[in-house]
Amino acid sequence: MNMDSNPFKAPDARVADAGASSGEFLPDGQVVPAGNGVSWITKGWEMFKQAPGVWIGVTLIFMVIMIVLGVIPLVNLVAALFAPVFAGGIMLGCKALEDGNELTINHLFAGFSNNFGNLVLVGAIYLVGIIVIYVMMFLIGGGALAGATLMGGGKASAAAILLPMLLLLLVMVALMIPLAMAVWYAPALVVFHEVPPFQAMKASFFICIKNFVPFLIYGLVVLVLGIVATIPLGLGWLVLMPVLYASVYTSYKDMFIRS
Numbered sequence: 608m609n610m611d612s613n614p615f616k617a618p619d620a621r622v623a624d625a626g627a628s629s630g631e632f633l634p635d636g637q638v639v640p641a642g643n644g645v646s647w648i649t650k651g652w653e654m655f656k657q658a659p660g661v662w663i664g665v666t667l668i669f670m671v672i673m674i675v676l677g678v679i680p681l682v683n684l685v686a687a688l689f690a691p692v693f694a695g696g697i698m699l700g701c702k703a704l705e706d707g708n709e710l711t712i713n714h715l716f717a718g719f720s721n722n723f724g725n726l727v728l729v730g731a732i733y734l735v736g737i738i739v740i741y742v743m744m745f746l747i748g749g750g751a752l753a754g755a756t757l758m759g760g761g762k763a764s765a766a767a768i769l770l771p772m773l774l775l776l777l778v779m780v781a782l783m784i785p786l787a788m789a790v791w792y793a794p795a796l797v798v799f800h801e802v803p804p805f806q807a808m809k810a811s812f813f814i815c816i817k818n819f820v821p822f823l824i825y826g827l828v829v830l831v832l833g834i835v836a837t838i839p840l841g842l843g844w845l846v847l848m849p850v851l852y853a854s855v856y857t858s859y860k861d862m863f864i865r866s
Contacts, residue, residue, distance in 0.1 A: 630864040632800055636814035639861050644824030647861065648832070651854030654701060655846065658710040662849035665700070665715050669693055670848075687737055688730040692718035694855075695726045695794035701856035702799070722797050728804040729793045736786045744779050788815040795859040814862050825858070 655662050672693070676686040693715055700714030718726050792811035796802040802810065815822055829851065836843025 630860075630866045633863050633865055634800075634802070635810060636817065636862045637865065638817050639821055641820040641824055643858075643861055644821035644826075645828055647821075647825055647854045647858040648828055648850060650857040651850040651852075654704055654853040654857070655850045657704050659846075659849075661710045661712065662853075663845050664712055665697065665710075666845060666848045666852075668712065669697075669715060684734060687734040688727060691729040691733065691790060691794045691797075692723060692726040694718070695722065695798040697852050698795045698798055698856055698859070701853055705856075718794070718798065722801065725797045725801070725804050725807075726794060729790065729797060729808060732804060732808060733786065733790050736789075737783075740779060740782045740786070743782070744775060747775060747778070785812065788812045791815060791855065792859050792863070795856065796863070810863075818862060825854075 673686050673690070676689075677683045695718035696715050699717045699721060700710045703714060704710050789808040789812040792814060793804065793807040796807035796810060797804065832847055833844075836847040
């Protein structure tokens, strides 16, 4: 595992010309066969096998950073802000592996020296989206609780509260999914093709819509793998998470690059 005294230093592998992919870049992406939802994961697994130790190291460090940021009030907002920056670095690491270069721990931080401003802007838009959703949920939830209290003659029963809260949770998930779709490929589009943040998020959202069936299959496979990974005290996630990171890259290549 390659550790450096300065983790924010750009990796030794060349990343400035990372957008030079072997194929034609399709700004709007393309529709791919349904079965490709499985091949994204298998290709991600092949990429993981090229440097399993480093991949696990990257995953552990990323998890620790996000957990530490997430548990500190107000600072937890930084987690959402910088998540696309770390994701951009991981995408650069995947490109390095594909080009026959080494994956290093420093790739996790490569986004801080490659299109940092645009990656942070993606994070800022994502953060604003999260805040808007939570404010909406707070207002709707408060109204639902008040209604349940009035219907209960001043006392809200557990049954009266449970149904509105479940519906509220479903609405929240329904709103978070499109936001996640918009962020899914935005870091890759920014670091490899210098697509402006909002345009990158728009392209990411619509490519997910156009490839709904492959993504559905991908999601079902990930669900099964997630259950299996959880069985051995959750340790399987140390392998599954890197495979999923790499699968984002393989699916990006599948849909945005024409060979």
